[in-house]
Amino acid sequence: MGDLRTKANMTAETVAEAAKMDVSDYVRSEAGERRFRTSELYLIAKTLGVELKDIVSTL
Numbered sequence: 001m002g003d004l005r006t007k008a009n010m011t012a013e014t015v016a017e018a019a020k021m022d023v024s025d026y027v028r029s030e031a032g033e034r035r036f037r038t039s040e041l042y043l044i045a046k047t048l049g050v051e052l053k054d055i056v057s058t059l
Contacts, residue, residue, distance in 0.1 A: 001030050001044070001058045008048045018047035 005015055016026035019040045028034040036044070036059070045052045 001055055004048050004050055004055065004058060005030075008050075010048065015044055015047055019043040 005012065012027050012030065013023050016023045019026065020043065021029075021040055025034060029036045029040075041052060041055055045055050048055070
């Protein structure tokens with residue numbers, strides 16, 4: 001997912017805030033150390049301007 005975030009020119013902090021997540025939880029999730037919740041994935045997709053399937057395919 002980090003590639004999608006980078007292509008959107010957004011920081012982890014920006015995406016975490018939009019997804020109503022703690023930044024450390026977002027970073028851990030992006031690194032595969034924690035699973036994203038479905039509700040978080042929807043908000044992240046909306047923030048990045050991509051479809052949910054695009055995010056799920058990166059996990």
